[in-house]
Amino acid sequence: MTGETTAMATQPLFREDAYLKEAAAVVTALTPEGGIVLDRSIFYPAGGGQPGDRGRLDWEGGGCDVATTVKGGEVDGNVLVPAEGSALPEVGTAVRQSLDWAFRWGCMRIHTGLHLLSVAIPLPVTGGQIGPEKGRLDFDMPDAPDKEAVQAALDALVAGDHVVSEEWITDEELDANPGLVKTMSVQPPRGSGRIRLVRIGSGDATVDLQPCGGTHVRRTGEIGALRVGKVEKKGKQNRRVAIHLG
Structure with a gap:
């Protein structure tokens, strides 16, 4: 494909500011499959149960919808997957990236809500999935939880309007604190020398602290109303608990 080259690492604007809806960028590579790599990106790449962002790229004389990321x-950069049949920009093209904000905002609210669910049900997590309207966690839990108690705990955590922040630790610091890792099925990425922690609350009022690379709201009050959905039995030791917005 014309313009293919080796990409440089993409600057993760989505991590620096999860509320950034638009930004300029330059195309650094096109993948053999037709993906687009930018030097800086507001699009979160699928991972950790959170879906890849979608939206749009525009450039002088053209544009395309982004189906996922x-x-x-x-290649080292995150890859934007254009909608099928889209025209592609050439390497070196200056583009304007625009996020599908409604989709991202829903995912941010659900993702933060799932952190709270792991507080309301303080058991090991065996899996999870995030969407813009609902999400779920699977717990190592032989008996079904008390849904009313879980709902009351979530309501209180949202109403507490706890600040959500990030900090970084080393691999060695994580090894010294294995209890930080709640998710049994997904381990934090290692090798870069740093691991990102997401903290809900602060100081002695911290309600949750765990490794996570996803996007979150700034305060739990921004999640809005959460509703506990179905609780399903998934094997002898696993229960799947769903939450919904509204």
């Missing part, structure tokens, strides 16, 4: 694989 994935991690690079053979």
